Amino acid sequence: MEVATRYARQVAVIGVHSPKFSAERDPANLAAALERHDVAYPVVADPDLTLWNQYAIRAWPTLVAVDARGRVVARHEGEIALPDLLESLRPLRGPDGFVAGDAPEDASGDEPALANTLRYPAGILADAARDLLVIADTGHHRLVVASLDGQIRFTLGDGVPGLVDGTGDRVRFRWPRGMAMLPDGRLAVADTGNHALRLIDLGAHTTETVAGTGEQARHRMSGPGAARETPMASPWAVAWFAGELWVAAAGTHQLLALDLEKGTLRPAAGSGAEGLHDGPLAEAAFAQPSGLAVAGGRLYVAEAESSAIRQVDPATGRVRRLVGRGLFDWGDRDGVGDTVRLQHPLGLAADPDDARPILSIADTYNGRIKRLESETRTVARVFGGGDREQGEMGDEDGVGTAARLRSPAALAVAGDRVFVTDTDNGVVRVGDLATGRMNVLRLEP
Known part of the structure; x- marks a missing residue:
């Protein structure tokens, strides 16, 4: 986008x-x-992979540089930081290199958002004991703090993307997503677009940055470092686990752990290779870890690119696959273990009862909410997607699968209620596990 x-x-x-x-x-x-994603440049739809094959593309994303004569002069597979991108375009540069013009102001926050209007919400936290609901209003670069019935208490962030600490609506975020409540009552936020972690005192309405530099990491994390001096790549979700704040670093396919007392950040699991490989923590391979949940003393991970749910067990020091078969095995199938198919799940939440770990899954590209019994590896759909074999998206309240959602990205469980960010519809929906009914949550200022 910056280029x-x-x-x-x-x-x-x-x-x-x-x-x-x-x-x-x-x-x-x-x-x-x-x-x-506020994409302003033209995009060609290639549904049948015609251009993909013509340019011999092998990976997402791939950047291809074409000169004025139509010749491919450079290509790069995978994510790339801006300095490296400019260097890869060296064959296209003139004698003076690239000359930057005046960067236009980021217009995504020009129109102030109404307090009860959401734009692509992609993170949510529900706390029954505190009667607390926090919504990551991702497209508005802010957090909305409310009660569980939708009464808005206050917002954090002024709606303009940035990395600014401070108080109330004078702080700035950039595409905030996953959140977790710490034992001391502070709120941890994965500030995805800033490649940073933020801590919020909900009583004082203050926000501080505790990890990340604001710049995207150019390589996987190989060892511990000072948290505020260590870059990350797209932290997507956070969870308090085993005395540390664990982070789903989607950009480097790793799980990181932040020691808040020492101010250090370390790689906790994942080699940095993209894949679906179980084994010891340091040797396991993840594929865009995007959702985290804790239950029964174990950490559970939703992986978007492998359409999988994984389990991290500190007692054995190993990662185990519960659902999912590989990077190109997806679908919409309930069942047990290896028969189950998901499609690009982004969100994960655990029921409060640790004795019998049950997880709710935002099966994002199927437009469904599903439930996973971790001990038996049994998965069943509960909300959204319709009754057909393949889920259907839409925008409709209803009972069970009669409800329709569009790309639900996150969820949280409080009692018998599942709070879901119906991301592309710009609303929060609440599913009642006792009655099976799902309705839009009306936010009231």
């Missing part, structure tokens, strides 16, 4: 959307994704 805006006089950026998952072939889902 498209800052170097527009010399570089034309054109996106090509070659879908991996079946849900990504839907034009409505593609349009929502482009708006959600």
Whole structure:
């Protein structure tokens, strides 16, 4: 995005959307994704992978540099930091290199958001004991703090993307997502777009940065370091586990752990290779870990790119697969163990009862909420998607699977209620596990 805006006089950026998952072939889902990420440059839909094959693409994402004569002069597979990207475009540069123009102001926060209006909410926390609901209003770069019945108490963040600590609405976030409550009552937030972790005192309405530099990590994390001096890549979710704040670092396919007392950040699990490989913590491979939940003394991980649910057991020091078969095995199938298929799950939440760990899954690209009994590896759909074999997206309240959601990205459980960010519909929905009814939560200022 920055290349498209800052170097527009010399570089034309054109996106090509070659879908991996079946849900990504839907034009409505593609349009929502482009708006959600504020993509301003043109994007070509390539549903049949025609351009993918013509350019011999092998991985998502891949950057291809084409000169004025139509010749491919450079390519890069995987995520890349801006300095490395500019270096890879060296063959296209003139004698003076790339000359940056005046960067336009980020307009995503120009129009102030109404207190009860959400834009692509992608994180949520529910605490029954505190009668507390916190919504990551991701597209508005802010947090909405409310009661469980939707009465808004206050907001944090002024709606303009940035990395600013402080008080109340004078602080700034950039695409905040996952959250976790710490034992001392502070709220931890994965500030995904800033590649940082923030801590919030909900009583004083103060926000501070405790990990990350604000810059995207260019390599996987290989050893411990000072948290405020160590870059991360797209922290997506957080969870308090085994006395530390664990982080799903989606960009480097790792789990990190933050020691708040010492101010140190360390790699806790994952080699940094993308894959679905069980084993000892340091040797296991993850594929875009995106959701975290704690139950029964174990950590559970939702992985988007492998459509899998994993278990981290500190007693054995190993990672174990519960659901999912590989990077290209997905679908919409209930069942037990290896027969189960999900499609790009982003959210995970645990029931309060640790004695019988049951997890709720935001099966994002199937538009469903499912339940997983971790001991038996049994998965069953409970809300959304309709009665057909393949889930259908939409925007509708209803009972059980008669409800319709569009790309639900996060959820939280409080008692018999499941709070869901119905992300592309811009609302929060509440599913009652006792009655099976799901309705939109009306936020009231």
